[in-house]
Amino acid sequence: MSTDDASPIVAVDVAVFTVLDAVLHVLLAMPRGGAFAGKWALPGGRVRPEESLDEAARRELAAQTGITNVYLEQLYTFGSLLRDPARRVVSVTYVALIPHGGRFQDAGSEKYAHLAWRRASRLPPLAYDHHAVVRTALGRLRAKLEYTNLVYTLLPRTFTLADLQSLYEAILGRALDRRNFRKKILSLGLLMRAGVRRGAHRPATLYAFRHRRPMMIEIL
Amino acid sequence: MSTDDASPIVAVDVAVFTVLDAVLHVLLAMPRGGAFAGKWALPGGRVRPEESLDEAARRELAAQTGITNVYLEQLYTFGSLLRDPARRVVSVTYVALIPHGGRFQDAGSEKYAHLAWRRASRLPPLAYDHHAVVRTALGRLRAKLEYTNLVYTLLPRTFTLADLQSLYEAILGRALDRRNFRKKILSLGLLMRAGVRRGAHRPATLYAFRHRRPMMIEIL
DNA sequence: TCAAAAGTGTTGCAAATACACCCATGT
């Protein structure tokens, strides 16, 4: 019995998020060829025999977009029969989060003609079932912000409380009271002062996360 | 290029939970052959080309244990290189929940010599990385009980508030105040009265879930 | 009549919300 017949192909796909202009964006790639050439898709590719799933996700991400050293988390595995019209493909999907304005390689790659950030709330039609992937990822992201310190992955090392608040507002999709927000966040003791940002107006205190690693907490 | 070389085998494994004597139990199977013959494992098997992942999980569960019509939810996909010493296998794992005292076919199946419920907190050594699977499943289960009505999957159609409370206590691993518990649960309006249970003592009101389908809620 | 489980209310505390004014700076 050949594995060809009996086992689906295994692939990984990654939904990369960042916040630009206080709005959540997803990184989309335009495939050069294949059944969905010319239609936006999430970056991804096949898993190789000698690598784990996480490794595959990181490798594909680096190869297709130049993005490395990101927060990466497995999301869900999609395996319906018709998600790829050509072949049976099971896709293990990932969420990645990068700091605001995160840069990718503008030139695309062998596989993708170009890459672009698109608003997560107004996506163009996507290849495969990637729309469902992004929806699932958004749900996970919103939920996890409420009980983890994951925002740190979306912020540069230092930031103001206003930055942090607008980030929460962008992802949660609702306004928060500034005074209550500051009280709450500071009372958690996750931040430390890290200088001052001078600008057009009264200077704002800069903060940094005490620990830049995933933790469970109670917020908002 | 042959798929044999390039793509791992795809399998599903299912962690079936139930509550027996107010203690969480997992269903384990004893493989007849293979690299882990004689070591307890979670029931599972390969995904076939013509079925989705969910279908594969249900099929394997039915074939190996006789269990059908269960609540089933995808958990996580495990894909490290050495989880199966013989071959590269990516396993899409599932959590299943069945009502207390749930019966399985005692005789086992072609693949498994026998089946047994074991306390989730005191498991024997398990095959593959199934220990990690159960740990992950337990985490998911505990977390989800706090914001969904999933307990209904673990209960028969009618039950007393004491039944419900001891179920929560079993899974969360801590005692709850009876009066506060009743207030909270009843205030959610998820239950309806469904008669009376007569026993050795003062009869208890029976309740049933208004809706037997997964919903998000705020509890405990 | 006794043992065993079912049922029920109140009070205190802590956390969340709502809300308005002064401050520091660059232009």
Added chain:
DNA sequence: ACATGGGTGTATTTGCAACACTTTTGA
């Protein structure tokens, strides 16, 4: 001097936690 965003405190409400006694039944 003024416009702009930064920074702070209090009063109210709401939800959670702690806690003890009475009721009903079968044995």
